[in-house]
Amino acid sequence: MLSVRDAHARVIAAFEALPSEMVSVADAAGRVLAASPQARLTQPPADLSAMDGYAVRAADVPAAPTTLTLVGQAPAGGSYDRALQPGETVRIFTGGPLPMGADSIVIQEDTKADGPRITILEAPRVGRHIRKAGLDFSAGDTPLAAGRTLTTRDVALAAAMNHPWLSVYRKPRVAILSTGDELVMPGEPVGRNQIVSSSGIAVAALVRGWGGEPTVFDIARDDAKLIESRIEAGAQHELLITLGGASVGDHDLVQAALKAQRFDMDFWKIAMRPGKPLMFAARDRARVLGLPGNPVSTMVCALLFLKPAMERMLGQPGDLVRTVPARLAVDVKQNDQREDYVRSRLGRDADGTLTVDPHPVQDSSMLSVLAACDGLMIRPPHDPAREAGDTVQVVDLHGLPGGY
Ligand SMILES: Nc1nc2c(c(=O)[nH]1)N[C@H]1C(S)=C(S)[C@@H](COP(=O)(O)OP(=O)(O)OC[C@H]3O[C@@H](n4cnc5c(N)ncnc54)[C@H](O)[C@@H]3O)O[C@H]1N2
Numbered sequence: 001m002l003s004v005r006d007a008h009a010r011v012i013a014a015f016e017a018l019p020s021e022m023v024s025v026a027d028a029a030g031r032v033l034a035a036s037p038q039a040r041l042t043q044p045p046a047d048l049s050a051m052d053g054y055a056v057r058a059a060d061v062p063a064a065p066t067t068l069t070l071v072g073q074a075p076a077g078g079s080y081d082r083a084l085q086p087g088e089t090v091r092i093f094t095g096g097p098l099p100m101g102a103d104s105i106v107i108q109e110d111t112k113a114d115g116p117r118i119t120i121l122e123a124p125r126v127g128r129h130i131r132k133a134g135l136d137f138s139a140g141d142t143p144l145a146a147g148r149t150l151t152t153r154d155v156a157l158a159a160a161m162n163h164p165w166l167s168v169y170r171k172p173r174v175a176i177l178s179t180g181d182e183l184v185m186p187g188e189p190v191g192r193n194q195i196v197s198s199s200g201i202a203v204a205a206l207v208r209g210w211g212g213e214p215t216v217f218d219i220a221r222d223d224a225k226l227i228e229s230r231i232e233a234g235a236q237h238e239l240l241i242t243l244g245g246a247s248v249g250d251h252d253l254v255q256a257a258l259k260a261q262r263f264d265m266d267f268w269k270i271a272m273r274p275g276k277p278l279m280f281a282a283r284d285r286a287r288v289l290g291l292p293g294n295p296v297s298t299m300v301c302a303l304l305f306l307k308p309a310m311e312r313m314l315g316q317p318g319d320l321v322r323t324v325p326a327r328l329a330v331d332v333k334q335n336d337q338r339e340d341y342v343r344s345r346l347g348r349d350a351d352g353t354l355t356v357d358p359h360p361v362q363d364s365s366m367l368s369v370l371a372a373c374d375g376l377m378i379r380p381p382h383d384p385a386r387e388a389g390d391t392v393q394v395v396d397l398h399g400l401p402g403g404y
């Protein structure tokens with residue numbers, strides 16, 4: 001059976017960056033930059049005051065108190081256009097441009113005004129409360145690299161750089177097909193022996209959260225012709241995700257339907273738990289990732305394979321999910337030949353070290369366990385028995401993009 005690493009490598013090799021499109025900067029949060037925007041101006045454009053107060057020449061106030069003559073004002077968006085002469089001061093506001101000749105700002109709390117006579121109560125320091133031109137960025141700067149998923153902070157910066165439009169990768173269109181006679185949609189009447197289809201909803205949410213555009217097909221009954229026609233419709237998207245029907249049972253029809261539709265199987269079955277019957281197939285530009293039906297297997301495989309595939313379409317490397325070291329809270333037995341992704345709870349030791357406590361129940365049908373856990377402990381194939389206190393690798397589910 002293929003290793004997780006090799007399966008991941010084969011999946012990401014099959015995807016490349018989609019074409020770019022322009023979007024309004026107002027709609028760009030969460031999108032991935034296809035081209036790095038250059039700052040179109042320098043910010044601040046001139047030396048500005050950081051405070052409400054008075055612009056002065058520090059040399060005029062060697063000691064406080066000293067009284068200066070008010071000669072004008074410089075609000076944000078306005079300016080005082082003459083040079084400040086010895087003994088003069090200009091009323092200035094936060095964001096107001098520093099008058100020529102001035103070299104310091106005295107905040108208004110440190111002054112006393114009596115008509116045009118302004119008494120400075122604190123001796124100023126050269127450069128105090130002045131934001132120099134270009135403090136934030138200069139025209140031509142490229143602080144946002146292509147390939148970056150734009151945060152709202154990035155969007156604020158791009159807008160400040162005077163970009164009303166940004167070049168981003170088109171969203172990958174991902175079709176999602178749940179298969180199985182037993183499935184009904186949430187809220188529908190649930191007949192005898194039926195269960196609610198949760199995975200289609202979860203995968204659609206993941207696709208959206210990872211920057212794609214999901215299309216959720218109606219659930220397909222275990223009918224070969226019906227599944228084939230849905231696969232054909234799915235092939236019109238960048239990627240079709242099938243859910244269930246991946247294993248070896250008489251009702252597991254997805255692989256046969258793919259073959260009937262002339263898809264080549266890249267691989268089927270990998271050395272992973274949960275997620276053994278993972279399937280990957282291609283025909284021309286169409287790609288199908290067949291996720292195993294057990295809902296926890298679906299979710300773990302989505303994180304390991306769907307997310308990187310989407311990242312590739314968004315011009316990113318598509319690395320395997322990041323792991324961090326953690327200290328085992330309990331002893332664990334030797335692992336078998338499948339790489340294990342053990343649903344676990346993360347915590348902190350008294351010394352602040354990340355700890356991992358595997359959940360005692362690991363059935364891949366149990367969404368309640370997955371939801372209660374916040375980490376996946378990775379047991380490599382044939383990993384020997386480990387003791388409490390040993391260091392292992394974990395996937396920290398907190399703060400993953402897309403709200404996993
Ligand atoms: N003889 C063998 N049996 C099984 C093997 C095997 O190697 N040999 N592998 C097991 C493993 S591991 C997994 S994982 C499952 C995966 O099987 P399928 O991909 O064929 O999934 P189904 O049989 O269709 O469904 C499994 C399970 O999941 C439920 N399911 C399916 N779709 C959804 C959905 N959209 N939302 C919620 N739940 C869903 C389905 O009702 C079943 O209970 O096979 C093992 N068997």
Ligand code: MOO
Nearest residue numbers: 274275276297364
């Ligand atoms: O791989 Mo199955 O995913 O063990 O339940």
